[in-house]
Amino acid sequence: MDQQFPNDQIFVAGEWQKGRGAEIRSDFAAEGTENTVISGASADDVDAAIERAKAAQAHAGWSGLKPHERASYLYRISDGITANIERIAWVQSRDTSKTLTETRALATSAAATFRYFGAVLETSDDLLTAPRGAYQTLSVYEPLGVVAAITPWNSPIASDAQKVAPALAAGNAVVLKPASWSPLVSLELARIVEEAGLPRGLFSVLPGSGREVGNRLVEHPDIAKVSFTGGTSTGRHLALAAARKLMPVSLELGGKSPTIVFEDCDEDLAIAGILFGIFSSSGQSCIAGSRLFVQRSIYDRFVARLVEATNRLRVGHPFDAATQVSSLVHPDHRESVEDYVRLGLDEGAELLTGGTRPDAPELTNGAFYAPTILAGVSNTARICREEVFGPVLVVMPFDDEADVIAQGNDNDYGLACGIWTRDYPKAMRVGHAIQAGTVWINTYKQFSISTPFGGDGDSGIGREKGRSGLRAYQRQKSFYTDLSGQPHPWARWPADD
């Protein structure tokens, strides 16, 4: 496998060229080393990419293609990703310090996303709506134009695919801006898209800072929509910019998701699911189950077993197949996680495990942080309300269904929820009552590209994935065609006098 980093070139509307913006450094945080430095895009690069994207999108060779013809490009991109899974996984693991096991899964999921949206496109219909007069009514879906996709560092290839695949399928051009901490894997995607023969201009990858490249994208008059995944404060800023242009925006934002353990659950299943829900990806997951509510009748025993299971987790190098918890993405991010744990302790939390950097000599150069469990604070503490985005779990007791619904909903986020119980009707009642875009019952962090995903409240606006994911990148147009052949009676024309 080729273990070189991409050249110092970005992908501007089908052309590889040196970026004219500030340098971006990609680090391998697990070893505390530098991967490479690339020249990021400038505002002029953004303008050039959008101008060429607009021309390419308007060309009938793209927007006028029949669905099965456009879908064939998505299938080729999917095949290209599949053929390069090891390379993509390696680049992404170097960029983010995620385990190879996880980055292989993310690459596989990205390939599936392109294939799925090709199939959705081929099987989507326009609407023949019920007539209410002597006319035929038809509603059709058209592309928006040039779409900006802005993605975070935590699962870049999967986040990229969830935006780029439906946007291209819908007939748009896409300008993608990856996060500054993880610019490399999106450039790999650009290479695969190029090899798939996508007409030039339709796709750009512009690494660069959010402030310069991101802002320019959002404010550019020829960007028809921004699809954003990232933090809530950035999302709010983008929504305000979008409001000024009256531009549609999709926002996949942060979370502080409750996991609820009822006394009647299968405790071993629950413990395994909770560990995976909070500590996989080192907790750097929007859907991390970071607030755990355990029914008071089993609280002491369950939490003791959970701590024991947490202490058995294998913290290690991302290329070691036995590793469960790898390094955080960047030393600065570890500092932010550490600040949150200090805050929790200052708020009166008790440290049940973790709260330190692992002391194994082979991990000391990396940005590792031990899986951490805090308890003894109420749901009103900041450590229970704010997203830490690291391997930090806060555990709280609850009395009954009403109590846990109230506590679970007492938070500004609304992304996900986990429920562990053998009582299915109770799980459904609680699942309906909790503010969340996704509810997992006796499982956690399961994903399917065919199931819509998104959040409510501070977790965002809109849904990705599923058949309706295509519609997020289209506008609807309705046609009325007269079938009566009669002049409108209001006009009283032609005159009969």
Ligand code: NAP
């Ligand atoms: P972030 O700081 O909000 O950055 C996300 C992206 O936005 C990056 O590409 C960033 O560029 C860019 N950006 C920053 N400021 C911008 C601006 N003013 N205008 C336009 N773009 C701007 O988030 P992050 O730290 O990368 O990612 C972690 C967050 O993402 C967490 O809150 C997590 O919950 C959320 N997330 C949500 C989902 C979901 O589906 N709901 C999935 C994954 C992650 P730079 O990197 O250059 O700053």
